[in-house]
Amino acid sequence: MSSAVVRLPDRQLAAVRAAYRGAARAKRVQFFVAAAVLVALIGLSAIQAEVDPKTFFAKIGGFSSYFDRLATLDTGARVWTDPVSWFWSLKRSLRLIGETVLMAYVGTLSGAILAFCLNFLASPNLTGGATTVFLTRRFLEFCRTVPDVVFALIFVVAFGLGPLAGVLAIAIHTVGALGKQFFETTENIDMRPVEGVRAAGASWVETIRFAALPQVLASYASFALLRFEINVRGATVLGFVGAGGIGLDLMEAIRKFYYSDVSAILVLIIAVVMAIDIGTQYLRRALIGQA
Amino acid sequence: MRTLANAPPIDVEALKRRCPSAFQANWRARGVAAVVMTAMLALYVGAFVYFDVPWGRLLPGLAQLAWFVREMVPPDPGGHLATYVNALGETLAISLLGTLLGALFALPLGVLAARNVIPAAWLRLPVKRFFDSVRGIDTLIWALIWINVVGLGPFAGVLAIATSDFGALGKLFAEIIESADRREVEGVRAAGGRRLAEVRFGLLPQVLPVMAGQVLYFIESNTRSATIIGVVGAGGIGLHLAEQIRVLEWRQVSFIILEILVAVAAIDFVSGRLRAAIAGRRSAPH
Numbered sequence: 001m002s003s004a005v006v007r008l009p010d011r012q013l014a015a016v017r018a019a020y021r022g023a024a025r026a027k028r029v030q031f032f033v034a035a036a037v038l039v040a041l042i043g044l045s046a047i048q049a050e051v052d053p054k055t056f057f058a059k060i061g062g063f064s065s066y067f068d069r070l071a072t073l074d075t076g077a078r079v080w081t082d083p084v085s086w087f088w089s090l091k092r093s094l095r096l097i098g099e100t101v102l103m104a105y106v107g108t109l110s111g112a113i114l115a116f117c118l119n120f121l122a123s124p125n126l127t128g129g130a131t132t133v134f135l136t137r138r139f140l141e142f143c144r145t146v147p148d149v150v151f152a153l154i155f156v157v158a159f160g161l162g163p164l165a166g167v168l169a170i171a172i173h174t175v176g177a178l179g180k181q182f183f184e185t186t187e188n189i190d191m192r193p194v195e196g197v198r199a200a201g202a203s204w205v206e207t208i209r210f211a212a213l214p215q216v217l218a219s220y221a222s223f224a225l226l227r228f229e230i231n232v233r234g235a236t237v238l239g240f241v242g243a244g245g246i247g248l249d250l251m252e253a254i255r256k257f258y259y260s261d262v263s264a265i266l267v268l269i270i271a272v273v274m275a276i277d278i279g280t281q282y283l284r285r286a287l288i289g290q291a
Numbered sequence: 292m293r294t295l296a297n298a299p300p301i302d303v304e305a306l307k308r309r310c311p312s313a314f315q316a317n318w319r320a321r322g323v324a325a326v327v328m329t330a331m332l333a334l335y336v337g338a339f340v341y342f343d344v345p346w347g348r349l350l351p352g353l354a355q356l357a358w359f360v361r362e363m364v365p366p367d368p369g370g371h372l373a374t375y376v377n378a379l380g381e382t383l384a385i386s387l388l389g390t391l392l393g394a395l396f397a398l399p400l401g402v403l404a405a406r407n408v409i410p411a412a413w414l415r416l417p418v419k420r421f422f423d424s425v426r427g428i429d430t431l432i433w434a435l436i437w438i439n440v441v442g443l444g445p446f447a448g449v450l451a452i453a454t455s456d457f458g459a460l461g462k463l464f465a466e467i468i469e470s471a472d473r474r475e476v477e478g479v480r481a482a483g484g485r486r487l488a489e490v491r492f493g494l495l496p497q498v499l500p501v502m503a504g505q506v507l508y509f510i511e512s513n514t515r516s517a518t519i520i521g522v523v524g525a526g527g528i529g530l531h532l533a534e535q536i537r538v539l540e541w542r543q544v545s546f547i548i549l550e551i552l553v554a555v556a557a558i559d560f561v562s563g564r565l566r567a568a569i570a571g572r573r574s575a576p577h
Contacts, residue, residue, distance in 0.1 A: 042391065045384035049445040049526065062440040102338040109335055145555050146548060149431070149519040149529075153536045154359065154544075159352040163342045237431040240523060241533070244342075251523075254435045266428060273427035 070263040079260050087264050093246065097272055099163060100245035103238070104231040107167045111174025112224045115140075118175070119182035120208055125191060137183075144176025148234055152243040163244030170231050170238070181223045182216075189215045218287045225280040225287075232276050236269050363545035371543065375531060379550055381445050382527035383558070385520070386513040389452025394506045397457045401464025408468060419465070425458030430516050434525040445526025452513050452520070463505050464498075471497045500569045507562045507569075514558045518551050 008016070045051075071079050079086040087093075120126050122136040148169045155165035193211040202210065239247020246265060253261040307314050368375055402408050404418040434451035441447050476493035484492065521529025528547060535543040 041387060045388045048380050048384035049388055049449050051388065051446055051449060055441055055446070059441050063437075066436065066440055099342070102334075102341065106335055106338045109331065142552070145515065145552055147515055147519045149522060150532060150536075150548070153522070153533055154356075155352075157536060157539070158355045158359065159348055160345065162345070164344050164349075167342070233427065233429055237429045240431060250432065251435065254432075254439065257439075266432070270424050270427040274423055277423070277427075 069259040070266075073260045079263060086260055089261065089264070093249065093265055093268055096239075096246040096249060097268055100235045100239075100247075101232055101272065101276070103163050103166045103245055104170060104228060104235040107170025107235070108174050108224060108228040108231050110167070110171040112178055112220075112227070114171070114175045115178035115182055116220065118179050119186055120212070122179065122183040123186040125187060125189070126194070126204075126208065126212060136179075140176045140179035140183075142176065143172050144180060146173075148173040149238065149241060152238050153241050156242045161242040161244075166235060166238040166243035166245060169243060170235060173234075174227055174231065178223060178227055182220055185216050185219050185223075186212060222284045222287050225284050229273075229276050229280045233273055236273075359541050362541035365542065366546035366549050367542040368546045369540065369543045371531075375528065375547060375550060378521070378528040378531055379554055382517045382521070382529075383514060383554065385445050385448040385452060385525075385527050386510055386517040389449045389517070390456050390506060390510045390513050392449065392453035393456030394460050394502075394509075396453070397461035397464055398502075400457075401461045402468060404461065404465035405468035407471070407473070419462070422458045422461040422465075425454065426462065427458075428455065430455040431520060431523055434520045434523050438524055443524045448517065448520045448525035448527055451525055452517060456509055456513065460505065460509065464502060467498050467501050467505070468494075504566045504569050507566050511555075511558055511562045514555050 007013075073079055073082060073085060075082075075085075118136055118140065121132050122140065124130070124133050127133055151169035151172050152165055155168050159165050159168070189212055193215070194207055197207050197211040235245050235247075236250070237247050239245040239249070240251050242248065246269065250262070250265045250269075252258075253265060400418055400422070404415055404422065406415065409415045430451050433454045434447055437447040437450040437454070441450065471494055475497060476489050479489045479493040517527050517529075518532070519529045521527040521531070522533045524530065528551065532544065532547045532551075535547065
């Protein structure tokens with residue numbers, strides 16, 4: 001077997017080489033233009049955001065010493081040497097974290113149910129009207145784009161301080177976020193079962209129940225679990241604006257420099273969020289595996 | 292010719308005999324579903340009891356909400372147009388700088404958390420847990436902490452976004468590197484490339500576009516979170532928004548919300564196009 005590499009005549013080779021160089025140069029120019037635009041944007045942003053490297057380097061020591069103070073009790077001892085006084089308010093914190101998780105649960109479930117009902121209206125393959133699809137999608141977009149803290153701020157004014165405002169804020173944001181993920185799933189289902197059920201004379205609701213649902217339910221549940229985890233994390237700060245949960249205590253502790261209390265609450269939050277992260281991940285794997 | 296019209300009628304009894312399971316209700320699955328649903332419902336109702344919801348405030352609250360919405364039209368900056376536009380610019384700047392800064396720090400540590408780079412679990416898992424802990428703390432909490440360090444203002448916001456992104460992006464970068472294909476790296480090695488060439492021509496072309504797409508996506512979603520970190524005093528439009536809600540200036544509130552919606556839609560559009568352009572060459576949907 002001869003393995004000589006065929007070498008093109010020089011004239012042909014020159015043309016190929018020129019084309020290659022041209023293509024390579026175009027790519028390089030594109031890269032440098034993109035880099036220049038990015039650098040310009042960074043510069044503009046740095047001016048706009050009052051980024052001051054001098055303050056940063058002068059105070060960066062404050063960041064590490066902040067964590068040093070977080071790990072120190074009022075008596076000067078390290079927090080882990082005296083867990084009883086570190087977690088002196090454990091009972092109250094646990095109750096508030098429980099409230100936070102419950103807020104996330106109720107908000108996620110309410111939002112998921114509403115998103116479930118709306119998403120079929122936003123999927124063109126199951127809905128007749130283009131207007132319905134358009135309106136539903138814009139509504140979901142609105143719910144998702146306005147941050148939950150903003151809704152919480154408004155609801156606190158309307159319904160008073162407390163978890164109700166937080167639950168409603170989480171629910172509305174969840175409708176938007178889950179609605180989008182739901183209709184993106186529904187849009188891409190296999191249409192053959194839908195056509196089969198329709199041909200057998202099913203109504204719209206029956207079509208959804210027997211043709212669409214079996215295809216999408218597992219991924220819906222998986223999305224909802226992921227959203228629950230995100231909402232637990234988000235619910236920890238809704239208390240900042242008075243919408244219930246652990247946030248109010250945490251903000252007070254941070255603002256009043258109760259360092260060991262801050263670290264105690266943060267440790268509890270991280271532990272709960274991690275536990276929920278692992279739990280939902282396990283459930284989601286089980287769901288996807290079954291589907 | 293056989294058509295549907297003259298096909299023989301289906302023998303349902305024979306079908307039932309052939310595959311009985313298709314005609315029977317799966318009672319076990321139904322039972323499990325019923326138990327799970329009842330438990331979820333009980334927790335749901337129990338939560339409302341636990342919250343001690345002031346039901347009496349619900350109707351007046353809804354009426355008040357309706358009144359707020361009526362008060363919101365027409366949106367009106369109330370003479371603060373320049374302030375609000377400037378604050379929005381600050382928000383966008385915070386989101387861009389914060390995300391890029393977070394990505395910059397997440398990259399080296401993300402490499403350390405990737406299984407195919409550091410096979411030793413005792414070295415890799417602490418990094419992963421570290422990312423998880425940073426990620427478990429919300430951006431707003433980081434904002435409060437950074438305010439204690441660098442003072443009030445947008446710089447604290449940049450650092451807050453950078454910190455929480457550092458956790459999220461580090462984890463993602465590790466996963467992206469883990470999913471890279473070994474064969475391209477081995478190909479470069481087989482062609483005589485050195486270690487640096489393996490990374491430059493084998494690994495980077497695979498992971499960089501995916502990472503760039505993720506960073507763009509984070510800039511997009513951080514525009515949303517950057518709108519609220521002003522609520523605690525870390526710069527951007529959030530400060531004005533919270534203030535106007537507290538003094539019940541609903542027209543200015545709706546103006547600011549509209550401004551946010553437009554800005555987020557614009558950023559979504561640009562970043563969507565960029566992500567499609569980056570992903571296009573690899574024919575992979577984002």
